[in-house]
Amino acid sequence: MPRNLLLIGGGHSHVEVVRRWGLAPEPGVNVTLVSPDRHTPYSGMLPGYIAGHYGFDDCHIDLDALCAQAGVTRISTSAGEIDFAARIAHCVELPDQPFDILSIDTGSTPLLTNVPGADRYGIAVKPVAQFLEHWAHLREAAQTAPRPLHVILIGAGAAGVEVILAMKYRIDSDKGHAVFTLIGDGPSILGAHPRGVQQRFMSILQDQQIAVRLDTAVERVSAGTLFLRGGETLAFDEVVWVTGAAAPAWPRASGLQTDTAGFIAVDKHLQSLSHPGVFAAGDIASMIDAPRPKSGVYAVRQGPPLAENLRQALRGETLLEYHPQARALALISAGERYAVASYGPLALSGAWVWHWKNRIDNAFMRRYRVAG
Ligand SMILES: Cc1cc2nc3c(=O)[nH]c(=O)nc-3n(C[C@H](O)[C@H](O)[C@H](O)COP(=O)(O)OP(=O)(O)OC[C@H]3O[C@@H](n4cnc5c(N)ncnc54)[C@H](O)[C@@H]3O)c2cc1C
Known part of the structure; x- marks a missing residue:
């Protein structure tokens, strides 16, 4: 059998x-x-796809092709x-x-269940396929809207910062009109990264005229309005959730x-x-x-x-032990072809970091590309 x-x-x-x-x-x-989904998005290149640096096939693994080549049935x-x-x-x-x-x-997926209205009046970055569909509509709306759209992104970790900078870069390249606000519930952006990385990104966000609200908890969402802890409200046209994993x-x-x-x-x-x-x-x-x-x-x-x-x-043989590395190198992109490297207490930045990241990411994708 x-x-x-x-x-x-x-x-x-x-x-x-x-x-x-x-x-x-x-x-x-x-x-x-x-x-x-037939296509698995490679998260390292997703912000680059949003920014327009990559096409769909550059950053998606075709599971049907990979499985067919490996003799695996995909359902x-x-x-x-x-x-x-x-x-x-x-x-x-x-x-x-x-x-x-x-x-x-x-x-x-981003944790939404603790905020009433979050899933109804906003879009989460995962599942990625749904987010990308929504993003295409948002880009179109930013080109035709009679006034700049107010886009709020909730979640000030690495993925949130990368996504908001990528969105801003793409909408500017499209000559669309949108203003952006980044909301985090902690005292700083990129809480898991060293101060040098946080400061570099704070100044990039400022240069891009992206408003940053820290120590800000969203309690509830209704159509077009965020209700913040303390009673304040914020009007929005689009809300994107890139909050902690659930x-x-x-x-x-x-x-x-x-x-x-x-x-x-x-x-x-x-x-x-x-x-x-x-x-x-x-x-x-x-x-x-x-x-x-x-x-x-x-x-x-x-x-x-x-x-x-x-x-x-x-x-039925003995299993091998896996010991994960203690710390990982993070290469965080900044919308344009510019990135910041974060490793332990170290922070390095520049266009060369983006090209370094681009080489690593492309090498990863090549492993899963099946010749047509
Ligand atoms: C915008 C963004 C940028 C990021 N950038 C980075 C980065 O640069 N570096 C980094 O290390 N991390 C990054 N991350 C984090 C990274 O995305 C996740 O840690 C990573 O995707 C986890 O991989 P995974 O294999 O666990 O699951 P995933 O890559 O999420 O894949 C899970 C798959 O399972 C499928 N699935 C889900 N539910 C079911 C089900 N019930 N039955 C069958 N299939 C199912 C999904 O469709 C999906 O294809 C980023 C995250 C985001 C949102």
């Missing part, structure tokens, strides 16, 4: 699992990837709750998928052990603490002994050890 390896989610770790599977398939194993839907007794994953509008070994890499409800509802935020608790083998034979990687996973920020860098680094351990698990 062939055995089934089921991969839920086409995220940064699973694309590497699929690629490696294609290089060395395991006899007697059927591999299936469940993902609602175009979302998986939800898992029935561990029957060893099946429920899928939206498609038959349940059986598994012997299961791996989950479904990412995270987990879906289904892993916990399925009985998987999670951390307090609902992310799947895994050990140093990337294996579930509660369910042997179930693995998780990327944002959806929480390495209990070595917690790390939700960042694509870690999702990418987990790809090779995850691929190896899925193979070991299928063979």
